[in-house]
Amino acid sequence: MPKRTDIKKILIIGSGPIIIGQACEFDYSGTQACKALMEEGFQVVLINSNPATIMTDPETAHRTYVEPITPEILAKVVERERPDAILPTLGGQTGLNTAVKLAETGLLERLGVEMIGAAVDVIKKAEDREQFRDAMERIGLKVPKSGIVRDMNQAREVAEEIGYPIIIRASFTLGGIGGGVAYNREEMETLASAGLDASMISEILMEESLIGWKEYELEVMRDFKDNVVIICSIENFDPMGIHTGDSITVAPAQTLTDREYQAMRDAAIDIIREIGVETGGSNIQFAIHPENGEMMVIEMNPRVSRSSALASKATGFPIAKIAAKLAVGYTLDEIANDITRETLASFEPTIDYCVVKIPRWTFEKFPGAEDRLTTSMKSVGETMAIGRTFKESLQKAIRSLEIGRYGLGSDIPLSQEHQPDLQEIEEGLINPNSKRIFYIREAFDKRLPLERVYELTRIDPWFLYHIQQIYEMEEEIKDLRRRGLHLKKWDSDFLKQVKEYGYSDIQLANLFRTDEKAVREVRHSMAVDPVYKLVDTCAAEFEAYTPYYYSSYEQENEIRSSDKKKVVILGGGPNRIGQGIEFDYCCVQASFALREMGIESIMVNSNPETVSTDYDTSDKLYFEPLTREDVLNIVEQEKPEGVIVQFGGQTPLNLSVPLAEVGVNILGTSPESIDKAEDRE
Numbered sequence: 001m002p003k004r005t006d007i008k009k010i011l012i013i014g015s016g017p018i019i020i021g022q023a024c025e026f027d028y029s030g031t032q033a034c035k036a037l038m039e040e041g042f043q044v045v046l047i048n049s050n051p052a053t054i055m056t057d058p059e060t061a062h063r064t065y066v067e068p069i070t071p072e073i074l075a076k077v078v079e080r081e082r083p084d085a086i087l088p089t090l091g092g093q094t095g096l097n098t099a100v101k102l103a104e105t106g107l108l109e110r111l112g113v114e115m116i117g118a119a120v121d122v123i124k125k126a127e128d129r130e131q132f133r134d135a136m137e138r139i140g141l142k143v144p145k146s147g148i149v150r151d152m153n154q155a156r157e158v159a160e161e162i163g164y165p166i167i168i169r170a171s172f173t174l175g176g177i178g179g180g181v182a183y184n185r186e187e188m189e190t191l192a193s194a195g196l197d198a199s200m201i202s203e204i205l206m207e208e209s210l211i212g213w214k215e216y217e218l219e220v221m222r223d224f225k226d227n228v229v230i231i232c233s234i235e236n237f238d239p240m241g242i243h244t245g246d247s248i249t250v251a252p253a254q255t256l257t258d259r260e261y262q263a264m265r266d267a268a269i270d271i272i273r274e275i276g277v278e279t280g281g282s283n284i285q286f287a288i289h290p291e292n293g294e295m296m297v298i299e300m301n302p303r304v305s306r307s308s309a310l311a312s313k314a315t316g317f318p319i320a321k322i323a324a325k326l327a328v329g330y331t332l333d334e335i336a337n338d339i340t341r342e343t344l345a346s347f348e349p350t351i352d353y354c355v356v357k358i359p360r361w362t363f364e365k366f367p368g369a370e371d372r373l374t375t376s377m378k379s380v381g382e383t384m385a386i387g388r389t390f391k392e393s394l395q396k397a398i399r400s401l402e403i404g405r406y407g408l409g410s411d412i413p414l415s416q417e418h419q420p421d422l423q424e425i426e427e428g429l430i431n432p433n434s435k436r437i438f439y440i441r442e443a444f445d446k447r448l449p450l451e452r453v454y455e456l457t458r459i460d461p462w463f464l465y466h467i468q469q470i471y472e473m474e475e476e477i478k479d480l481r482r483r484g485l486h487l488k489k490w491d492s493d494f495l496k497q498v499k500e501y502g503y504s505d506i507q508l509a510n511l512f513r514t515d516e517k518a519v520r521e522v523r524h525s526m527a528v529d530p531v532y533k534l535v536d537t538c539a540a541e542f543e544a545y546t547p548y549y550y551s552s553y554e555q556e557n558e559i560r561s562s563d564k565k566k567v568v569i570l571g572g573g574p575n576r577i578g579q580g581i582e583f584d585y586c587c588v589q590a591s592f593a594l595r596e597m598g599i600e601s602i603m604v605n606s607n608p609e610t611v612s613t614d615y616d617t618s619d620k621l622y623f624e625p626l627t628r629e630d631v632l633n634i635v636e637q638e639k640p641e642g643v644i645v646q647f648g649g650q651t652p653l654n655l656s657v658p659l660a661e662v663g664v665n666i667l668g669t670s671p672e673s674i675d676k677a678e679d680r681e
Helices: 025-039 071-081 092-104 107-111 120-127 129-138 152-162 185-198 258-275 306-315 319-327 390-400 422-430 436-445 450-457 461-482 492-500 505-511 516-525 581-596 628-638 650-661 671-678
Strands: 009-013 043-047 063-065 085-087 146-149 166-170 180-182 204-208 214-222 228-236 249-251 280-288 295-301 354-360 381-387 531-534 548-552 566-570 600-605 620-623 642-644
Touching: 009 025, 009 071, 009 092, 025 043, 025 306, 025 319, 043 071, 063 071, 071 092, 071 107, 092 107, 092 120, 120 129, 120 258, 129 146, 129 204, 129 258, 129 295, 146 152, 152 185, 152 204, 166 185, 180 185, 185 204, 214 258, 214 306, 214 319, 228 258, 228 306, 249 306, 258 280, 258 295, 280 306, 280 319, 306 319, 306 354, 306 381, 354 390, 381 390, 381 548, 381 620, 390 461, 422 436, 422 450, 436 450, 436 461, 450 461, 461 505, 492 516, 505 516, 516 628, 566 581, 566 628, 566 650, 581 600, 600 628, 628 650, 650 671
Parallel strands: 009 043, 009 085, 043 063, 548 620, 566 600, 566 642, 600 620
Antiparallel strands: 146 204, 166 180, 166 204, 214 228, 214 280, 228 249, 249 354, 280 295, 354 381, 531 548
């Protein structure tokens, strides 16, 4: 059906300030939606209190209110603007909760304002733990044994009945706030009390522990005609017991059997229909028993989410944009795919590469904080890498984190490397923490068998096997060095295989006691250079028109070059304390300015949450780590007029001198001046 003509003005609710669990992915989603609705001729009114966003730019909406997102303020905006509809599904948990509270006052009904995207009863059915559990049981899907609790006496009774460990989840919250894993009565008392306080309706769900089960997510979309598509499957590298925002995730899912995937797909379609999400996207989470394949439903977000942004960047399918168009009446088979210009939104994305997301923590900023991951989210950002294999993507993602690591091992000089003993390694494997991926590598270095590592971590053996392969390649390289076979004497096919495993030049330099520059020269002499592949939503079945690239060590280079004047902009990488959304805002504005001047803008970034990594923000997008090696590879391919480093925060500033040293033209402030300003002495 065509777009609705009975709606003229739409109010979009933003997500407010950046908090753990609700970051700049909602600026990305909200900006996409505003742009899509304005293109369709709707008058867009926006409320958001975060001034560092693209969303609050004057051009993004017809009218913007930079005001606190509370039911009282929202009511005043509604009374003043008299919109025909409110779209609450783009502002994270803040947007949903505020819209629900406003609807409960009766104001929307009195003024004839419709809630589109997700009605109030749909939001409650998905977010209220009791209603969601009952809905799942109605359609014959298993959920963990649980009890709904509204006071501490009930909490004690339910805990006694279910037993420990017990999972606590608060209703109407995000990022696992008010939740956690209680291993005894004392921990239960603390967590249950905090959960009741955190919940908008003073309600928590206490459920049996599925710790150790495999965790999956599906991004699902539905339209008015009941067409349902699965946009992306995401597998959590870490098992249940860790918040998905704190887990390494992989797309598409790697360890599901076809039977398991089809059962999960069918369940997701049944769930979105039962809950009643008629227009838009939802994120649905499942747990699967690693031995018998038993499947349980964990929860559902009836809105765009952090995972939606990740799925959008992983597939090239703009979930928020499509969700906005579905909310105003379009159906999936009426919306064109911008990337192929041939397929429709009803065509499920197919990807022929592997995507790895790794969270970015900042425990070092808070020495008193415990580096232990639970069901309550602690990461402040994330990075995403694309490669042809899991091994390649994993190592690229590690060096994208900007924590001084350039791969899974041999990436820092031996003199600086901490050498943990077996006891520390086993503790690091048993207790989930921000460094566990490195402890896995150390476990193989201490000759722990894969079975023992699985026993301690419950991470699927498939992932552990690939990490073991990375480690074994490292050992093979060390053996070559011990035998005096210098890098220059390698066979080019072997060097190419090493790079296919995701190894950085810095890792090879450390292994051969040389420097990164020497490794790069050897690679060039052997013609072992990366090629760039397109993200096209369809595994190359149709031609792609949007230049959205990732690197890999294969044969065919899919870059489309132009004769236009080009400038590269370096983004800020993953969010962290002190470097957040404000730098993405600067990068996006720089890209827009270059485009207005007729200069081809080329964005390089690794953050899946941002507007800068949207496929149509710049003329070209490279989803790559922000390291000397990776940026130089792009510069050699594109041959730009220069590189802009001053908009992405500290990350690109740190690259200015290394890039200038090899002849890259740094535009704006000179590297010498940057160095002088940055050097405290």
